[in-house]
Amino acid sequence: MSKLFIFGMGFCGRELAKRQRGLGWPVIGTVRPGHQKDGLLAFDRDHPLNLDDLNDVTHILSSVPPDDRGDPVLDWLHQFGPWPQLQWVGYLSTTGVYGDYAGEWVTEGSPLKAGAGRSARRVKAERSWLESGLPSHIFRLAGIYGPGRSPLDAVRDGHAHRVIKPGQVFGRIHVEDVAEILAASMNHPNPGTIYNVTDDEPAPPWDVVEYACQLLGVSPPPEIQWEHASQHLSPMALSFYQDNKRVDNARIKKDLEVNLKYPNYRLGLDALLQEQSR
Secondary structure, three states: OOOOEEEOOHHHHOOOOOHHHOOOOOEEEEEEOOHHHHHHHHHHHOEOOOOHHHHOOOOEEEOOOOOOOEOOOHHHHHHHOOOOOEEEEEEEEEHHHHHHOOEEEOOOOOOOOOOOOHHHHHHHHHHHOOOOOOOOEEEOEEEEEOOOEEEEHHHOOOOEEEEEOOOOOEEEEEEEHHHHHHEEEEEEEEOOEEEEEOOOOOOOOHHHHHHHHHHHHHOHHHHHHHHHHOOOOOHHHHHHOOOEEEEEOOHHHHHHOOOOOOOOOOHHHHHHHHHHHO
């Protein structure tokens, strides 16, 4: 029987777990220590797992980010391996590894130009997973949205910003589509493959905020010109505007035969609003 273990049961992990449990898969997952509930296990470098929890696992997904010492999940797997029963391993990375392409298109084969910091650690982690000897697959995710975590929620909560940086575009992906892409890969494993996980329409972030406001029937927040953005955004939020690229998603369609349920942000936000109105 197939059994899935998810390191880091976050937004995407929960969606995949729900999908696979609906198909009869046993699913176990971890959270940060102190956040355990619903049978989830605690895991970090200081709280290692009981080896028995993985002895019959066939599929592993990791969404745990690397730290200054490397990838904690991969380090743990190396410590207690080998894992001959594993059929598929997925690692959730980010399109941030590409760095800045001044709005040009990138594919999975484009050179990685990430600077120092979080994205550079992701580049190193990707390489470690691919060289691990495990049946690893890398998923480079664009900005994830879905129920309870979307521009609609940001507008309602008063946290939406309309930052204007001419030429800037972002890619996005609905969490349901993330789960479908991961499941398609699990059904058609091809170790060593990298997949861009994004929708069909890179778009300026202010367009998305304006569309969310239109759906909610409210006025959009005031425009913030890029040169003044540091007065309104956190350093973390500002960092997402440093890179500008359009991310190609042809591989998930060709190799995994995925048809995105929400190929652009308008369809995704329309569906979220309809769901919230029920």
